[in-house]
Amino acid sequence: MANYSLKQLQEKYNLELDKIIKTIKTEKPKSVLLQFPDGLKPYATSIADYLESKFSSILFKIWLGSCFGACDLPQSNEDLLIQFGHAPWK
Numbered sequence: 001m002a003n004y005s006l007k008q009l010q011e012k013y014n015l016e017l018d019k020i021i022k023t024i025k026t027e028k029p030k031s032v033l034l035q036f037p038d039g040l041k042p043y044a045t046s047i048a049d050y051l052e053s054k055f056s057s058i059l060f061k062i063w064l065g066s067c068f069g070a071c072d073l074p075q076s077n078e079d080l081l082i083q084f085g086h087a088p089w090k
Contacts (some may be wrong), residue, residue: 006046013040015047020082021054029079035063036084044076047084 010017024032032051036044044062052060063074074081 006050009043009046015084017047017050020051021057023082024051024055024080026057027080029058031059031061031078032080032082033061033063033074033076033078034082034084040084 009015034044034051036047038084041064043067047076048060052058059078061076061078065074
């Protein structure tokens with residue numbers, strides 16, 4: 001596993017963190033579930049830490065279960081689900 005900084009990770013994968021921040025500001029959730037494919041799971045805590053630094057009053061959770069694509073939605077009670085992927089959703 002390569003050890004990327006968050007900036008390098010965003011350049012490599014285009015995580016759209018600015019879009020996520022805008023969505024969180026608009027939706028105003030109390031809790032957010034972050035879902036990652038296996039290839040991005042090693043970086044999940046770095047991404048969650050970054051988002052927590054922007055929104056200290058929001059509870060961020062990381063889904064550690066399977067993720068077989070955008071249709072694989074976890075059952076959860078969080079106010080907002082953010083799915084990360086390796087390819088753009090069209």
